[in-house]
Amino acid sequence: MARQRKPVSVDHSNSKFPKKTQSQNANKVGFFSYWKQVLACVCLVVAVCVGYMGYLETRVNTPFDDQKMVIKSGLDVPDRYWGSYRSGLYFGMKTRDPYSLVTGLMWYFPQQLRPDGGGIRHWCEEGDNLNRYGWTEHDGRTFGIQEIQDGPFLLTTSFIKKPGGNHGGDWTARISITTPHDQFIGQQLSIILYSAIEEKTKGWIKPSHFGDKFLTGIIGETDGLGSFNIKLYNNSGEIENESYLSCSAQGLHVLKETVVASLRLVTDRQKGNQKRIVLPGELLPIIDGKRSEPNFIATQITGKIPFEIDMVFESGSNMDRSSTLMGNKYTDELKERRNEFNIKFENVFKLSSKGYKNDEILFAKAVLSNLVGGIGYFYGASRVESAYTRGPVPYWKAPLYTAVPSRSFFPRGFLWDEGFHGLLISKWDLDIEFDIINHWFDLMNVEGWIPREQILGHEALSKVPEQFVTQKNSNANPPTFFITLHFILNNFVDKLTGKEGQLQNLERLYPRLQAWFDWFNNTQLGDLPGTYRWRGRDSTTNRQLNPITLTSGLDDYPRASHPNVDERHIDLRCWIALASSTMSEIAKLLNRNEQKYTNTYSYLSDNKLLDELHWSSNSESYSDFGLHTDAVVLKCPPPPKSPPGYQVPQNLEKIRIVLKDPELRFVDSTFGYVSLFPFLLQIIDVNSPKLNKVLDDIKNPELLWTNYGLRSLAKSAPMYMKKNTEHDPPYWRGPVWINLNYLAVRALNYYSKKEGPYSQKSKLIYNELRSNLINNIMKEFKRTGYVWEQYNDKTGEGQRSRPFTGWTSLVVLMMGEIY
Structure with missing residues (x-):
């Protein structure tokens, strides 16, 4: 039998190390336990942060979490x-x-x-x-x-x-x-x-x-x-x-x-x-x-x-x-x-009954047919980027059925162009337009963002310069689909609510419209209540005379010379006002609570607040606000000094030289399309004296009026027809553009039919502007065989891309007086 093993007692009293007390041992255990808990918390926080950053990283290319709009393909x-x-x-x-x-x-x-x-x-x-x-x-x-x-x-x-x-x-x-x-x-x-x-x-x-x-x-x-x-x-x-x-x-x-x-x-x-x-x-x-x-x-x-x-x-x-x-x-x-x-x-369109000649009707048919015949079907993935990705990442693969601005130069989908295309397409074939809208809104991500330019598939990609391929989720584009939907609500209520109507389609679309509206109303806010600011302007460039605002759709149209958080962009504010008004109408049609959108529209269309934020008493016009100076020029930099016996290669490319420090002010020396937006989107009160001033400015030949339509920038503006870089000719700095002219004709028609002191004046300008636009576009089509991206404000000649049967095709609606 084995002997029983007993515990051995050890006496530490004579040890050279002091004997540890029970409390000291407890303190040591507590100390390590505490730091274990701290370390565990740190690890948990790190894991949560990493997980959250990963979540943020994936949001840019995660589809909107709702049923697809395209249910038949x-x-x-x-x-x-x-x-x-x-x-x-x-x-x-x-x-x-x-x-x-x-x-x-x-x-x-x-x-x-x-x-x-x-x-x-x-x-x-x-x-x-x-x-x-x-x-x-x-x-x-x-x-x-x-x-x-x-x-x-x-x-x-x-x-x-x-x-x-x-x-x-x-x-x-x-x-x-x-x-x-x-x-x-x-x-x-x-x-x-x-x-x-x-x-x-x-x-x-x-x-x-x-x-x-x-x-x-x-x-x-x-x-x-x-x-x-x-x-x-x-x-x-x-x-x-x-x-x-x-x-x-x-x-x-x-x-x-x-x-x-x-x-x-x-x-x-x-x-x-x-x-x-x-x-x-x-x-x-x-x-x-x-x-x-x-x-x-x-x-x-x-x-x-x-x-x-x-x-x-x-x-x-x-x-x-x-x-x-x-x-x-x-x-x-x-x-x-x-x-x-x-x-x-x-x-x-009833053009024959309106008295148009046969060759004029053939012109209108060709313009409509070019827009409809240019509708393409694309499949692929965009390239996108957010502040949380390490670089560009692919969007999900998706189809897109869409019209294109130009078969030669822009044979792909553009977000703000498509809203204008939809006006004419919906009048011709409402089912086709809703099909297009459905495809576009299936490209919405979980944030409520839609990439502004769609480059899907190898054929489309082969036509796009590399610098324009990646789309950033901080950047907007005018939400012109709200114009299309507003137009549809005004012209096709019976078709929407009829037996074979599109009401179900609108029901499915509504959550995406809400998300799109919220995305704009959250991401594009300005620094002050009631203000909005286009993101995507480069505040560090020294190559551009005025940093472009590609996201606004108006590219090189002059804004504040030094982009910063104080900017207030009046056109964006008006786009959000239009969006809220349209959302309110759709909500009512669908028996939803429209109060949020009605209140937003009431707030943004308040002429008193609008005037406080954007009316310059100096120029007596609406304008942007920001850190600005007109004293900027493009010049070659002085050559660097060369060491003796060595010649330093000289960079002769022109850079922007600021001759006078900028200050926070209205950008009121620049008068043009942006100045008209409260009028274009029908926000100015019909009885406001400011409406009378806008009408006078429109008709002024030294500002915007020409025999071919309204020029984009006044002749008196400091950057009228100036290059934005040494290599980039003026784009939205003088030429006549048909999409904004259509909005002007539409607004003049609206104000001419509203009872007020300026209705007759609006009617006279409406008739003359509409006639000038139609006659010049037809004249250039007969002379050149094309409709054009823009028209020269001095001669009326078509210029830039051809054929441009995107929004220039709105001339057909002007001929039919359909708004």
């Missing part, structure tokens, strides 16, 4: 599934699928083709210097006709869609080439009709020959389209030769480059050793013993002018097709569609 909307949605191309068709089959057109004159591909038309490029191009008729749903004048030759592209089957139906596009000049009849022209799929498209395409009547087409199958074929048919004229290319392209944005790299010069010995340019057929590499699959198939047709080609898309699921839509059948169908379009156009 793709094949759920069959009449809008196919369309001319490749806005930046002269002609192309695609579906409203994220990864769609696309078709397109290129053309060139063989004798003008350069080795680098110069001379091939594909993208809408201002450098192509076409005499004119644009849709003459387009209903946004079923058909379109476009005319392209390239020198003495006229290319007409048209298409018709026909329902049938389960995959969006059939369509046919016709490309016709003619010339009115006898000396050019028989000249050769090469057109290239192609089809392509993206890498992520689930499906395949292959070249196919359908018989002697047809040229090289394709067969294929995708998830969105099922099986299909595309046939090319020579409808009339003499075809010199045909060739095709079947290959793998690196992306939709380099299709032209792929064609250029593939073209071959060959000798046709059967035609006396004549040289001709052809495509080489299959160019498919063999990988691991297997030939790769094509994603790009192009057919080149060289014909003698005049000739005409039909491109026929047929869905494999359409089993009830009685005949192929081509030849005479296509011609007859197109005639019917055009007749329906013309009847609808007159019913909507």
Whole structure:
């Protein structure tokens, strides 16, 4: 049996270390316990902070937490599934699928083709210097006709869609080439009709020959389209030769480059050793013993002018097709569609009954059709940034169905432009406009922010300079969709509340509108109650004469010379007033509590408070307020001193030199569009003497009045027509812009119909301004073949981007007196 183990007692009394008491041990335990708790708290705080920072970091690219606005897309909307949605191309068709089959057109004159591909038309490029191009008729749903004048030759592209089957139906596009000049009849022209799929498209395409009547087409199958074929048919004229290319392209944005790299010069010995340019057929590499699959198939047709080609898309699921839509059948169908379009156009705008001549009505139809025909469908992710991210991060991938300002220069979606586009589009087709609004508001993040410029997909990205790609969530853009919604409420109440109305759509939209309104009302507040300030101005730049305010939409319009927190921007204040008024109306329509928005509008439209914050008694005008001086110039800096025997490279780029210190003051030496905003958005009281002063200022030729519309900046303003940098010409510093002129005409119409001392005066100015704008835009269209981004305030000539059938298309509403 083992002996019992007993505890051993140790006597410390003779130890050289003092004996620890029980309380000392307790203190030590307490000490360590305390610091453990402190450390635990610190760790918890750090973890919470890290977690919260991570949460803040992700908010910029987290979608709004509510049901999606677009509940029907793709094949759920069959009449809008196919369309001319490749806005930046002269002609192309695609579906409203994220990864769609696309078709397109290129053309060139063989004798003008350069080795680098110069001379091939594909993208809408201002450098192509076409005499004119644009849709003459387009209903946004079923058909379109476009005319392209390239020198003495006229290319007409048209298409018709026909329902049938389960995959969006059939369509046919016709490309016709003619010339009115006898000396050019028989000249050769090469057109290239192609089809392509993206890498992520689930499906395949292959070249196919359908018989002697047809040229090289394709067969294929995708998830969105099922099986299909595309046939090319020579409808009339003499075809010199045909060739095709079947290959793998690196992306939709380099299709032209792929064609250029593939073209071959060959000798046709059967035609006396004549040289001709052809495509080489299959160019498919063999990988691991297997030939790769094509994603790009192009057919080149060289014909003698005049000739005409039909491109026929047929869905494999359409089993009830009685005949192929081509030849005479296509011609007859197109005639019917055009007749329906013309009847609808007159019913909507009533221009014939208003006494407009035939050529003026054709102009209006072309302008409307260019806006509607320029509607594109994009898919991809924006690049965004917040104060909490380490740099740019991707937004979520999403579709966008939207009109574009300019097919050549701005073939993508812009937030504040789209609110103006929506005025005309909603008048033409309310369902299309709500579809556009729904797509835009699905791009709202959890903060209530929508990126101001949408660059979605490789095709869109290839057209944008790198410095404009990233969007910052601190930066706003005018909330012009509230103008669209205000317009819809005023013009379409019956349609909204009717049996097939959009009231449910508004119900779903309402929480997003609330979030959008709150985002503006929280993030863009000024330093004083009742004031607002655009974010995004650069207070450190020394390259700009006046730091731009890109977020306001008015870019280089002069603001306070030294951006700081004291700024007060009157245009933004008026935009929020308009937004609150519209929100109040929508809330009432939906039987929601509108008090918050009614109170906000009452506060922001209070003329007494408005005058205290923004009326300059010195200039007797409304203006911004901020840290400002007019004494700034652009000059080359003095050259640096060089050490003996060494020459320092000199930077000769001009910088801003401030000749007089800025001070807090009204920016009242600058009179222009911003000064008019209380008038433009109808906030000035109808009986106010300040309304009379604004009307006098509008009519003053030394300020804004011209025979072509209201100029953007008064001739007396210090920065009138001055460059903002050594390289940036004036933009919003004098030229006539149609969107703000439309608001001016709209406001004049409003005040002319309100009982008050200045109604008759408003009416007279309304009639003259409206006439000046319409006449000049039509005159320039007839002279140049285009509507323009802006118009010269001295000559009325169109300038900058062309065609600019974005908000310049508001001229159609002015012609119809629709506000």
